Amino acid sequence: MKQAAPLTITNAQLVTPNGIEYGAIRLAEGRIAALGAVSAAPGDHAHDARGKLVTPGLIDFGVFAIDKPALHFGGITRAALMPDQSPMLDLPSRVSYIAKSGKPDLWVHPLAAATRGLEGAELAEIGLMREAGARGIATGRRWIADSGIMLRLLRYAAMLDMVVVTHAEDGGLVGDAAATSGEMATRLGLPGAPAEAEALAVARDIALAEMSGARLHIRQVTTRAALDLVRAAKSRGAAVTAGVTPAHFMLSDLETQGFRTFMRLSPPLRSEDDRQAVREGIADGTIDLIASGHDPRGPEDKRLPFADAEPGMAGAETLLASTLSLVRDEVVDHARAIALLTSAPAALLGVEAGVLATGMEADVAIIDPDKPWIVDTDRMAASAGNTPFDGQPMQGRVTALFKGGVQVGD
């Protein structure tokens, strides 16, 4: 679906890399043609932003399902898809198919499985999957336990200049844990793993990445100790980036009280101190991006005893509002909040999007940052309403979304 006529969005607060600019943005032939003090040309369609924020379309780094209604509700125009699919994204043909699956109004960037079947034993055909459209390599929901294989993977990825996205939890320590060890897990009698399981994995993966010269992205860094390791690695120039999902800066393990399985996440919710550390990490740039980790689960996966339930949350719809809460809490400003959701993931994926600049893909969201709403699992666009934020008031909603200059849902 191509843009039929140029579109000029007027009366906008444009969120650019240089901060917020007041003006308009013109989208033509699927690209950003001009922005700033521009006015609509004859024949242009016009859209009045009514003074709201105009940002790049959100780029969600690491979803587990192409759940288009939920992604669009959240203002997401591109999503990196984790390889944990059925079937797994460990063959070029599957990657190729997935890369085309969301078009035209949602672009999906597959992340290739690092190892065959994500078993952590044999390297998958990463080079061929790159040719088929993979924008990165991921270990999926699991950690590669064998350090030898991890090193070979990182060296291979460095050769191909592909980012390796890891799940950082030492599997031996985690075992069948469903919670972070501590008072709450003990009170609930839930199998717990020490928070240090994350730091151990992060330390190893950073060491191997530095040995190999690979680009390493740790998909979720959720503990103070692991954040300190990432901070130190960055300070010595290592090519390490870190992400997080809103649950880990919004919630702590206290929320697992009552065995609410929507709080069953991987990694599990952490202590309040770790939650605060994540917020500090977002503020000081240790954390590079925020992703939804969108993983809708039906009742058959969640209406189970806590430890038996599948981990994961439907996060696409609450990604923006959760991140904007960091602005109200003065952790970051609007420009940085939007960068966490747009330019940072775009850079990691190597796509021409995520920034309001001339020549970029015309993926644009209009956001009312103050619009209040209440999360309701029964009324979500997601294919399953397993949100840990059920019933929680939120602020900030996308009021219009454009992909390649064409309004989504129009």
Next chain:
Amino acid sequence: MTSSDNMPPAGSHYAGKYPAGRQAFPHRDLLGIGRLERHEILFLLDEAQQWVDLNRSSAKHSDALAGLTVINAFFENSTRTLLSFEIAGKRLGADVVNMHAATSSVKKGETLIDTAITLNAMRADAIVIRHGSSGAVDLIAQAVDCPVLNAGDGSHEHPTQALLDALALRHALRERGEPADDFTGLKVLICGDILHSRVARSNILCLTALGADVRLCAPPALMPDGVEAMGASVFHNFETALDGADVVMMLRLQTERMNGQFIPSPREYHYLFGLTKARLALAASDALIMHPGPMNRGVEIDSEVADLLDRSIITRQVEMGVALRMACLDVLTRKARGIEGWASQ
């Protein structure tokens, strides 16, 4: 939760004096000790006394629950707890039905929620659940309309075990002439596989609520993180922990819940953590010995200690179990039975 305004004065005997009605026992279910107030625990213990007396009489029968159906749904194997609940229900005149996981649709892939809905449709008046997963009983309680009693869920709670332990302890202390309305100042040592033990968790909550000084002892791998926050002190040296203990409660190694190696061997465990006669001498001279059973003799406890007639109250725990469970079934079904003061809840 109950407001403290209606609490009877401290030290009183609660049964009979405790106000009936909405404030008496405001819980539909018995899911865990963690949800009970101190006076509610004492209330249940006092209520159990009438059933202790009945069970010791020749009649052993009441029609209190006549016409009611109690389902014991045990998703995890149990002998003594199931039998105890079954006898409790039958002595109260209820129709008691036992459902074993081995014969249930759960084995055919039915979800726990579906099973709960099915049980609910059969119009049970009370459902007793044992399940291998922490929180499973909560999940069932949300799906049914009748009172649910937790007979043990994973490593979470086993509330009736803690209550019966308290009842047995109270009886033993009273026989010695100690008032024992509560356990203020009593030093209780719980030793064994604390990590996997729902009995330990419920007992920590129950005993600390009643004022006891609770000590826990286990090898580090069998001691859960953060347990001190529940009000107990932690030891890894059994001899140190035993020093002056008034009560020694031994727990079984729950090897069925251990995924991986937690201790080098049962032999070594006994060497370091087994309750022997020599070790018992470190405790108070009249220290009582408890064990929720089943015992691994020669592992966590020596036979000559387990069978000490003047010190071991292990069989008394079993006896009190029936009475305490009768009390719980009685109290939780009072509203449905329309008993005055309870029906308006």
